[in-house]
Amino acid sequence: MPKPPNLYAFEGTSQLAASLRTFVLDAQNSSIERHNVFRVAVSGGSLPKVLGQALLQEKNGHGKVQFDKWEIYYADERAVPLDHEDSNHRLVQEELLNKIPAELGKPQVFPIDIKYLDDIQELADQYEQTLVSRFAAKDSVRIPIFDLILLGCGPDGHTCSLFPGSPLLREHDAWILPISDSPKPPPKRITLSLPVASHGLKIGFVATGAGKKDVLKQIFDTEEGRQLPCGLINENAQERVSWFVDYPAVEGVSFPARRGSL
């Protein structure tokens, strides 16, 4: 019987960031030990800022971030130039990559190929090819397994660019999917498919603020909420999932949250 997802609640973002650091470094250390590389997928929204805080400012525990062993991929990306204000890559650059001190090493980063911005299917296919070239040929592995996938949760329960009720949630084969009518702007994006997003060795969600409390109550306490994209990842990945939230985001949630620690 798999154990349920972990829900960790913190008083504020700085406590959350300190525990997120421990979580990421644990994943990093065991991945480097296992295969000498740390393959991480990150999404946009408020996550990159918290991640920057966790990895660049906090000094507590679990040793050093070894960025030279990191491969950073995008769990979802908007079909815009890399310096566009909507680009997740730009956000991750500003909040994290550009601020990494030289002694922590340089990660290898895999942004989308902007040659294909006008053809969203091709953009998705090309990003999938990037994964194929780094993970393994599609006929030899059914699914690429990231060492860590770091996600946000929208107030409607979306994650990556997988939105509630989307037919994309039924896709089983593709690793990367195009979306041309995202309910959250901008409309054109690519995203990890649900099976890939659910197969991370570890999956971390970060959700903060009272604006998330209704959806978190749904996801953790109701049957319908388990059908939302974030709920589906919880269902599929169970104890491989850890949620990092602040108190306002879990106000009224009955599912047990461990407060203030990993």
Ligand SMILES: O=C(O)[C@H](O)[C@@H](O)[C@H](O)[C@H](O)COP(=O)(O)O
């Ligand atoms: O690019 C995107 O749109 C994001 O990847 C998206 O999936 C995000 O993670 C959620 O919308 C939560 O965003 P917040 O953390 O900003 O609420």
